[in-house]
Amino acid sequence: NAGVTQTPKFQVLKTGQSMTLQCAQDMNHNSMYWYRQDPGMGLRLIYYSASEGTTDKGEVPNGYNVSRLNKREFSLRLESAAPSQTSVYFCASSEATGFSPLHFGNGTRLTVT
Amino acid sequence: GQQVMQIPQYQHVQEGEDFTTYCNSSTTLSNIQWYKQRPGGHPVFLIQLVKSGEVKKQKRLTFQFGEAKKNSSLHITATQTTDVGTYFCVRGNTGKLIFGQGTTLQVKP
Numbered sequence: 585n586a587g588v589t590q591t592p593k594f595q596v597l598k599t600g601q602s603m604t605l606q607c608a609q610d611m612n613h614n615s616m617y618w619y620r621q622d623p624g625m626g627l628r629l630i631y632y633s634a635s636e637g638t639t640d641k642g643e644v645p646n647g648y649n650v651s652r653l654n655k656r657e658f659s660l661r662l663e664s665a666a667p668s669q670t671s672v673y674f675c676a677s678s679e680a681t682g683f684s685p686l687h688f689g690n691g692t693r694l695t696v697t
Numbered sequence: 698g699q700q701v702m703q704i705p706q707y708q709h710v711q712e713g714e715d716f717t718t719y720c721n722s723s724t725t726l727s728n729i730q731w732y733k734q735r736p737g738g739h740p741v742f743l744i745q746l747v748k749s750g751e752v753k754k755q756k757r758l759t760f761q762f763g764e765a766k767k768n769s770s771l772h773i774t775a776t777q778t779t780d781v782g783t784y785f786c787v788r789g790n791t792g793k794l795i796f797g798q799g800t801t802l803q804v805k806p
Contacts, residue, residue: 628796629796
C-alpha cells in the first residue's frame with residue numbers, strides 16, 4: 585500500500601500565481617487533513633474533512649480552499665499565492681476525526697517568490 | 698484557545714542521558730497523541746493516551762497522561778542517536794487535531 589501520496593514534492597510559484605496540491609490515500613480512511621509547517625511553528629491545521637462531502641476550517645484557513653473530491657482525494661488550492669504561504673505542506677488521513685492516529689504524506693515544499 | 702504548550706523547545710543531550718518533554722493544556726484533554734518527526738521527514742504516530750493517569754511504555758520511551766488530563770509527558774531513557782528529531786504532542790478533539798510546537802532533540806554521540 586502507498587498510504588498517503590502527495591504531489592508535487594516541490595513547487596516554486598511567483599506571487600499571484602495559483603496552484604493545487606493533490607493528496608490521495610488508499611487506506612479507506614474517512615478523515616483527511618491539510619497542515620502547513622513553518623520553522624519554529626510546529627504544524628498548523630489549514631482545513632480538514634471529517635468525512636466525504638464535508639470540509640471545515642482549521643487554525644489558518646485564509647488564502648486556501650479545499651475540495652474533498654471523493655473518499656480517497658483531498659486537494660488544497662492556493663488561488664493567489666503570497667510569499668507568506670512559503671512552507672512545507674503535509675496531507676494526512678485518519679480513520680475517524682480527532683481520535684485516530686494521523687498518517688502523513690511526505691510533504692510538498694512550496695516556495696513563493 | 699485550544700493550544701497545547703510544549704516545553705522545552707530544544708534539548709541537547711549527550712548520548713546515554715535521559716530526556717523528557719512536557720505538554721500542557723489549560724483545558725481538559727479528551728486524549729493526547731504523540732508523534733516523532735525525523736529531520737526532513739514527516740510526523741510518525743507513536744502513541745495515544747486516553748485515560749486519566751495512564752502510563753504506556755515503548756522500549757525506552759515512557760508516556761504519561763496526567764490525572765487531571767491537562768498535561769502529558771514523554772520520557773526517553775538512555776538516549777541514542779536514533780532518537781534525534783522533533784517530538785510533538787497533539788490534542789485530540791472532535792474534528793481537529795492540534796499540534797504543540799514540538800521539542801527538538803539533539804543527541805551528541
